[in-house]
Amino acid sequence: MKAHIISIGNELLIGDTINTNAAWLGEFLTGMGFDVKLVQTISDEADLIKESITQSMEKADLVISTGGLGPTHDDITKKAVAELFDVGFLRDEQTLEYIRSIFKKRNIPFSKSNYAQAEVPKNAEVLFNKAGTAPGMLFKENGSVLVVLPGVPHEMKYLMKKRAAPKLREIFGDLQFVYFHYIKTAGIGESTLSDEVLGDLSEYFTNGVSLAFLPSGGGVNLRLTATGKTKEEAKGNLNDLSELIYTKAKKYIYGEGKDYSISEAVGDLLYEQGKYISVAESCTGGLVANTFTDVPGSSRYFQGGIIAYDNAVKHQQLGVAEDDLLQFGAVSKPVALQMAKGVAERLGTSIGISTTGIAGPDGGTDEKPVGTVWMGFYQQDGAHFAVKTVFTKDRLMNKQRTMMVLMEITRRVLKGIPEMPYDLEKQYP
Amino acid sequence: MKAHIISIGNELLIGDTINTNAAWLGEFLTGMGFDVKLVQTISDEADLIKESITQSMEKADLVISTGGLGPTHDDITKKAVAELFDVGFLRDEQTLEYIRSIFKKRNIPFSKSNYAQAEVPKNAEVLFNKAGTAPGMLFKENGSVLVVLPGVPHEMKYLMKKRAAPKLREIFGDLQFVYFHYIKTAGIGESTLSDEVLGDLSEYFTNGVSLAFLPSGGGVNLRLTATGKTKEEAKGNLNDLSELIYTKAKKYIYGEGKDYSISEAVGDLLYEQGKYISVAESCTGGLVANTFTDVPGSSRYFQGGIIAYDNAVKHQQLGVAEDDLLQFGAVSKPVALQMAKGVAERLGTSIGISTTGIAGPDGGTDEKPVGTVWMGFYQQDGAHFAVKTVFTKDRLMNKQRTMMVLMEITRRVLKGIPEMPYDLEKQYP
Incomplete structure (x- = not known):
């Protein structure tokens, strides 16, 4: 299953903002079993947005866009998508009630223009956003799925994990689960660890198993990847490689998990x-x-x-x-x-x-x-x-x-x- | 003048590496006067590389690619470009001599496969790389310019600044110079600074002058932008806005320059x-x-x-x-x-x-x-x-x-x- 990511926003093109959303989504989608083929960054222009989404929906099974859903005049993604599918807008009452409650809590008057935040194209499935005011949206059109998310990183991640991912698992029932396992090492260089300590591991690279060496701030992180029909199967496929790495490199390993730091290991x-x-x-x-x-x-x-x-x-x-x-x-x-x-x-x-x-x-x-x-x-x-x-x-x-x-x-x-x-x-x- | 950026590398698509190169290039090219319209990230596949470059060269005056120039079998950008232009390879003697000298200094035997690093497509202008072993390349074809750079950030930046930029200024003689000026503030929120302290500044937004508010780690950075035929002219166009900001927001300003930090200001x-x-x-x-x-x-x-x-x-x-x-x-x-x-x-x-x-x-x-x-x-x-x-x-x-x-x-x-x-x-x- 192929996936494309479309990042919308001029601040990304001129380098004011580094596109961390695309990296996060790339990893998340790969982990779900999608093959991410393209990341495209474009400016907030309706014609470009429509053109990019159309082209990507022709080539990919899943297209995710981020950005351009805020309340200001720069934010035109929703309008562009409605034009693309040639549909009008509906008001989403759950979102409207939620925005009202936020304004009330903060004691800000609710103005007419705030209603627009709660409107979505008629053919959208709403991804209710508890982390902000802009709802996410999911569209099924012409044999492809489009997920439209806001660009604020914590809102984007929340909507992807809590709202979009369960629906995508339902829609793309036969996704291969991809499992990542991180083993963290310190005190040894990448090439010594690879060539002298671990040696040739290619015989373990079956069932979608692979290994990447990721140097990071003076240590080397090992990322083991495997695929399977379920998380357990994917995980199981890693057992042999994981055991071998522990046998060969034990003294250099300080812990497991992507975000486990060496100071945490020493602290523990x-x-x-x-x-x-x-x-x-x-x-x-x-x-x-x-x-x-x-x-x-x-x-x-x-x-x-x-x-x-x-x-x-x-x-x-x-x-x-x-x-x-x-x-x-x-x-x-x-x-x-x-x-x-x-x-x-x-x-x-x-x-x-x-x-x-x-x-x-x-x-x-x-x-x-x-x-x-x-x-x-x-x-x-x-x-x-x-x-x-x-x-x-x-x-x-x-x-x-x-x-x-x-x-x-x-x-x-x-x-x-x-x-x-x-x-x-x-x-x- | 329109520019496209093509980032090549699977590690970018699956989120192992955050694409900081594209952000740096986006800012650099904008500063040179280019209008960056697209950033595209694709995997190391020859057909995709050829297709993306072809499409971008049709739409943009300048196309920059990064990545895929290393010595391993994943690195196929050079081969793809030669196929695209249907040309053979030449050996670049300056690069060969430089690679030999590096190997000699490090006392590593120079093997046959290392010759390949010094080869470039026949129609390339070589951008000599003193920061690494992979040369950059510049191509002029069909009314568009393609610059091919390695993905290692410090090599990419070195080649862009020292080798490519002077040639691009020659080729695109009538570039508008874009000047960025950063004013750094602290101790006040973005909206108060914008709405209450500075107020409406739109009358200053002529001659390509604009202002962006960039919140950063507890402070707000103001980025003033102007264009002009020369750096001096662009800079001059900012004088009035810059003076006004100093008059209105003086006490919140701790310094100037993108990388000037508050601890440096206190230290000074x-x-x-x-x-x-x-x-x-x-x-x-x-x-x-x-x-x-x-x-x-x-x-x-x-x-x-x-x-x-x-x-x-x-x-x-x-x-x-x-x-x-x-x-x-x-x-x-x-x-x-x-x-x-x-x-x-x-x-x-x-x-x-x-x-x-x-x-x-x-x-x-x-x-x-x-x-x-x-x-x-x-x-x-x-x-x-x-x-x-x-x-x-x-x-x-x-x-x-x-x-x-x-x-x-x-x-x-x-x-x-x-x-x-x-x-x-x-x-x-």
Whole structure:
């Protein structure tokens, strides 16, 4: 079953808005078993909208349009569709009542022009929108299905998941279910993971099974895909490949699920083990703490941190020896070690981690080029070591990679995995 | 002059990759004076590529394709284009030499298949790629121009800016220059800024002048656009509108330029005034510090911070009174005030700022619902106050908005603007 996506809106063409809707829909439709053949972005012009929809309905079994359903004069999708099918408008009473209730709640007077929001072409099946005021619409014409959705991302997703998808499953009864399974790895590069750790997996690529390597912010996500008549069948087809990947790459895998982050993985381990962590950050400047606290419930294991950007803060708030700062410099093993221990002791946590480096773009020397970073780890009555690496010249990338490697170091200690990520060397005091 | 963009790659259709290239190209081409009429995303299939290019070259003066130029078997754009124009291949010696030198530098053996990377269709003008191994190509056929670029974003941008744009200016001599000017505002909502502060500006919308309101992470960016025969003429056409906006909205404007952030604006003011700042963060959990340190050179004014996630850290590291924590709770005016003062005193800066709130999604009460945030400001021998607001139920949005409002509060104090953003009330100890 072929699907086309039509994104409507001038803001997409001139680059004011990045078309994230099309990516989300592409994944969602692929997951439902559709073969997405085309994404087309056009401006808010009635003739273009009619032409694109007509052409796509001729070629595809399903056409989804997004955008142009708002209340302003730019929003002409509904009118264009009614013209295309040569039908008049009906008022949808459920939508009208809902819009009225919203206006009442917000204490805004309900004007005549607001009635238009509740009108739909006569041949539309209304997709009732509880997430906004513009209803979605579904049309069955000439052997093809057209779904018209608003462009606001959370409304579009709500209508697609809750209203359109069940109807599409009914209409296209024989869809192959496509199942995605994400395995998240860290501490190893894409090519090493692919060529040396996993090797040739082609014998597993039957029954619509495939594997993609998706590098992301210092880690590599594995996306396993399979098809089947049901979700269970599709899932079942992945079992062998999934097991093999776990056997071969176990120590690099920190979790499963598209949105499961490494800070969540570290947090889950800390919570399971009843441990608290604190952070001492120089070159990452708050990024490590920020990443921990992006996770709901992180106060169950994250105590706090000290951002020691200036050397005076390293000395006074973390107890780093002034002599060592002078002799070895701020970006050095002794300083990273003392920062990690200092923050754990002062904030009263069993684990402390630290970063000190030259984020860039300037400030490097021959001996310590831009991108040089020391990361420290301290555990009460346990390991105390530092790891050094040299990243790039890009400031934000250096912050991101440092965070990622430090999280993976912490995860490995908590899991009892002896090696360090990327084979970095542990350096003891 | 009409332009079409064709994005080639299955990863775009199934949503693995968000099409940021098309947005960048859309803005770039609009800036050059082209009218971008269509963005089309298709899969790596030779027939589709040929069909899309043919159709677009019939309708548009300029067609840009991205993707499918790599060395693997999926990459078939070059072959499809040669078939379309019915020509054979030539070897580009400059590209070959460059690829050889890269392989030599990296100490990788140069194999036969690598020659293919240096081959181009006979009718191509080569766009030499110093940013990668795949050359770009420009074709003039049937009264239209086709530019074929790789999909790797930094290579695509390099080739477009350095190689394609100068040739396109030569070919399309009479392009209208389009000039974008960004004015960045904070502390006021989009509709208030538009309706109450700026009012009706339509009399200024002549000579291709227009204005867009782009809400972004808690602020509103104004994009002014004008056209002209030269950059100077286009720029000149914006003068009146730009001046008027400054007259009417001065206090909300923190700077100019698309990428100028509010943390950079605050940093520039601190540096000019020779002041240092430190931060005490609870609900933002490191985001404020992280945003400051994303800016190169921030060590000239940013001293460091204390992430006081747990109440014990608020008391021990920042000197917040245990009685106040008990009596008023962590999310309260006295705690925000003491955190700001505490961090300034302990880290030795003239300014200290703080956040304490309920980021969510859980943890609210009737009295203090999720999204309740107190922000504190302390200046040595100066202002000492706190501001309260209630944001949403979304954790990440609450962190982001708190950061933004606190930055704007700080900017206003440094600029001597008496009112607080969004008319929030200053509350003194």
